[in-house]
Amino acid sequence: MTPVAPVPTPSLAGRRVVVVNWRDLDHSLAGGSEIYAWELARGLREGGAEVELLTAREPGQAAEEVRDGIVVRRRGGALSFYPHTALRLLARRRRADAVVDPSCGLPSFAPLFLRRRTPVVLVMHHVHQEQFSTHFPAPVAAFGRWMERSVMPRIYRRSTTVAVSTSTVEEMRDQLGWTRPVGLLHNGAELPPLGAGDPAAKDPDRIAVLGRLVAHKRVDLVIRAVAILAPTRPGLHLDVIGQGPERDGLERLVAGLGLRDRVTFHGFVDEDTKAALLTRSALHVCASDAEGWGQAVIEAAGHGVPTLARDVPGLRDSIRAGETGWLVPDDADLVTVGGRLTAALTAALTEADDPAVRARHFEACQRWAHHFDWSAMRREARALVADELAKDAPAPVAQLHPGGARVAIMGGTQCVE
Structure with a gap:
């Protein structure tokens, strides 16, 4: 990964940002995407934003709690999470300044429930076309593939989109026919010090x-x-x-x-x-x-x-x-x-x-x-959302990625064109 020069980040103080993720860190099936969503939410909170995390609720989990200054609200199960989230976004239609919407199989289709001018950032971990068949019966899998391939690109056509790896961008191009720019917002990691161990x-x-x-x-x-x-x-x-x-x-x-x-x-x-x-x-x-x-x-x-x-x-x-x-x-x-x-x-x-x-x-x-650091990811996430909220945001500056792909600096992230 080629480091991106730090971008001065405007304050997010007073901004209300909603992060939607199917599961939270305390869910029994939590994995890498849940860690990613939490670190992203932390980054926004560190920038001064009021952050609300909307997730599903597993039996035994509290409906609401505050952790590290982030309000976590849980409603619905594996599938009912989606209508619950739609209603919660509608209720925040005039209060939310921005929404970050990761795709955990399918995203929440947040743009349908918000004001047109409310910025939405879609986060793609990977394309799920093949995985739908692994986890669901044939009719459900076919519906999921259609939603991801045909409906999702249309709903998010005006939204800024980031992916976690170049492979995910390539999958979006090849399998979903995605033509709009896609930024790269890499994962971080919690690691022992360099040289620790034998x-x-x-x-x-x-x-x-x-x-x-x-x-x-x-x-x-x-x-x-x-x-x-x-x-x-x-x-x-x-x-x-x-x-x-x-x-x-x-x-x-x-x-x-x-x-x-x-x-x-x-x-x-x-x-x-x-x-x-x-x-x-x-x-x-x-x-x-x-x-x-x-x-x-x-x-x-x-x-x-x-x-x-x-x-x-x-x-x-x-x-x-x-x-x-x-x-x-x-x-x-x-x-x-x-x-x-x-x-x-x-x-x-x-x-x-x-x-x-x-x-x-x-x-x-x-x-x-040690190329991958959560603090760097949080800083880039803050820059990205701040850029979305800035009314006079400058146009992305095109650069050439060392691997040969055209990229642009987009709120601190690399943007693969």
Whole structure:
């Protein structure tokens, strides 16, 4: 990532900004997109804005609370969240100065419920065309794909749009036919200090999977690879760090493969426990179908852990192949993918056996991870919203991205044209 020169940020004092996100940090299925939404909301609050976060409400969660000066209001479940949010936005139609609307499958279609002049920022983590089929029956999946491909671009045609990675921008162009400019507002990360840890202390037989346990993460492929390698590596052990609806099925798979002594399900853990697990791991594996950005990849890299992953959107952005990890050629056939993953895992573990190689990956991973910082993301988010609110905002200044794509500085973010 090429650093963008800091942009002076006008104060947001007195401005009322609504951030909409399907889940909040305390939701049992919270993941990287929830951390992103919270850090964005924090950035706006740090700029002086009055920030309200609208999310769904899980059983046992409070309907309302204030955290770090941000008002969190929860209503509705997985689907009823959308009509609840529409009503809440209508109620704030004349009070909200700006709305930030991330797409977590589908966004809230905020422009339909606000005054035409109220700025809306659409945040795209990744395109969900393929994932709809993974998570929903065929008719529902078809409806979701149509909404994302046909309805969403029309509703947000006047809204400023940002994505979390170049891969997501490319997906928007290729799969959704998106033609308007898209900014880049990268993720950050909470990391240990550069140089913390000892690569010599890592266990070359210890591998980790980090993230939500949902179908498209394909944790089952990693478990099957461990089963194949177990006879030749007696000490091989997999730590599964995270919680989600697939856990029961994955635990049954582990039992069926006779791997109960080889796989540990840790569930949701606190930051100290996560750090301890990653500190001893030599390798992180991500078999996900696609990501908007590899948040787990960067977290692992911060602890000097390289990632083996499929060469898919998001993961190819967050891994520097050959330096901070390895990318496995993808395929529509998951059996083929599983075979390639197993072969690549064998090679990666062999590399991890060499202390010198392990030390080289450790240093490269930490250096790469420290390119990503939440404070920088919060600063850019403040600049972006302030730019939206400024009546006399200057036109974007075109620049040439080092990778060759045309970009513009848009409120502190890189704008891929």
